[in-house]
Amino acid sequence: MRLSARTSSGIALSVAVSTFVGVLLSCSAVPPPALPEPAAARFPAIAPPLANVASAYVLAGQRALPVRKGEDVHGLHNLFQLSANLWSGSEPDGEPAFEELARLGVKTVVSVDGKRPEAELAAKHGLRYVHVPIEYKGLTDDELLQLAKTFRECEAPFYSHCFHGKHRGPAAAAVGRLVLDGAAREQVIAEMRQWCGTASDYEGLYRDVAMKRMPTPEESRDYVFDFPVQRSFGGFREAMVVVARRHDALKKLEKRDFALDPAHPDIDALESAKQLADTFATAGTLAEVVDRPADFHGWMEGSMVEAAALRDALQRLRAGDATALAPARKAYAALTRACADCHAQYRNY
Numbered sequence: 001m002r003l004s005a006r007t008s009s010g011i012a013l014s015v016a017v018s019t020f021v022g023v024l025l026s027c028s029a030v031p032p033p034a035l036p037e038p039a040a041a042r043f044p045a046i047a048p049p050l051a052n053v054a055s056a057y058v059l060a061g062q063r064a065l066p067v068r069k070g071e072d073v074h075g076l077h078n079l080f081q082l083s084a085n086l087w088s089g090s091e092p093d094g095e096p097a098f099e100e101l102a103r104l105g106v107k108t109v110v111s112v113d114g115k116r117p118e119a120e121l122a123a124k125h126g127l128r129y130v131h132v133p134i135e136y137k138g139l140t141d142d143e144l145l146q147l148a149k150t151f152r153e154c155e156a157p158f159y160s161h162c163f164h165g166k167h168r169g170p171a172a173a174a175v176g177r178l179v180l181d182g183a184a185r186e187q188v189i190a191e192m193r194q195w196c197g198t199a200s201d202y203e204g205l206y207r208d209v210a211m212k213r214m215p216t217p218e219e220s221r222d223y224v225f226d227f228p229v230q231r232s233f234g235g236f237r238e239a240m241v242v243v244a245r246r247h248d249a250l251k252k253l254e255k256r257d258f259a260l261d262p263a264h265p266d267i268d269a270l271e272s273a274k275q276l277a278d279t280f281a282t283a284g285t286l287a288e289v290v291d292r293p294a295d296f297h298g299w300m301e302g303s304m305v306e307a308a309a310l311r312d313a314l315q316r317l318r319a320g321d322a323t324a325l326a327p328a329r330k331a332y333a334a335l336t337r338a339c340a341d342c343h344a345q346y347r348n349y
């Protein structure tokens with residue numbers, strides 16, 4: 001009795017909202033129908049949250065899935081089709097990647113990364129972006145509402161991505177599997193771990209997908225959200241987005257002793273190291289960073305010093321001094337350790 005009363009008032013409210021600002025808040029150009037059918041009827045029942053799970057990552061290893069490897073095609077990496085509704089993978093790298101997504105039939109691209117999506121390039125290929133940046137620590141209630149609303153109200157199939165398509169993107173896709181496909185919790189966390197490769201470092205992402213209550217269709221419909229194609233961050237988070245791209249370029253080139261790669265003419269180790277050193281130097285002075293504890297500043301300063309050492313060694317290497325390779329490797333390794341150490345303390349939990 002109480003439940004049905006709540007449901008009908010929920011529907012009444014959302015009818016009022018959608019007739020008032022329906023065009024503004026709709027994901028598509030087509031306004032929603034004035035009298036939508038009860039939302040619950042259109043979506044599958046959501047598997048209830050799992051209880052008493054000590055480690056959702058460990059549980060994700062228990063339901064054995066057939067072995068699958070991610071595909072690597074046209075600037076899409078770690079690409080998986082998880083269902084008729086959902087694909088998961090890396091940040092689309094250049095125009096061919098968007099062409100490929102359109103060819104696969106994808107209609108909506110959901111980015112959960114901090115970088116501003118290439119929304120214009122996507123639109124050129126008929127793809128609608130929705131930007132819902134999430135963190136590595138887990139999914140907040142607002143983020144879950146934004147994701148659930150996007151999956152329920154924008155056009156399927158969806159391509160969910162972060163930067164590498166391994167951790168945050170697959171967690172968002174798993175939310176889609178719960179709300180659109182009615183998949184089991186054990187199944188979707190197994191897909192994160194066994195297929196997409198979400199690391200054990202991100203227990204928060206596993207935990208929330210396994211154990212959080214997902215928004216009901218009424219809750220996501222009544223949630224006010226305008227499906228932004230791009231959100232931008234200033235400050236430290238933006239600096240991290242830049243740092244991650246430059247570090248990724250160095251990681252690729254380190255395997256070739258930091259020499260230029262004809263297969264990736266757009267990336268240059270020396271330029272990347274210069275930009276890393278500059279970005280860490282600037283980020284270290286941001287007002288939002290000043291009050292951080294001493295170990296945080298230690299890792300920031302360490303990163304700045306190692307990035308500068310890497311830059312200087314690469315400059316010598318570029319000038320023909322082969323003895324600079326060892327110090328360059330050492331600085332790169334130290335820099336990479338600082339990322340992991342600081343993240344373990346301040347980003348991942």
Ligand code: HEC
Nearest residue numbers: 113114237240241244247296299300303338339342346347
């Ligand atoms: C001194 C600590 C520290 C160091 C060093 C550091 N990070 Fe971060 N990083 C953070 C914190 C804190 C966040 C979360 C920021 C936020 O969401 O506001 C973050 C976020 C990120 C993100 C997520 C950005 C997004 O999409 O929201 C990436 C990627 C990242 N860092 C990569 C790196 C890499 C690669 C390195 C090393 C070259 C590095 N970081 C070094 C503290 C650090």
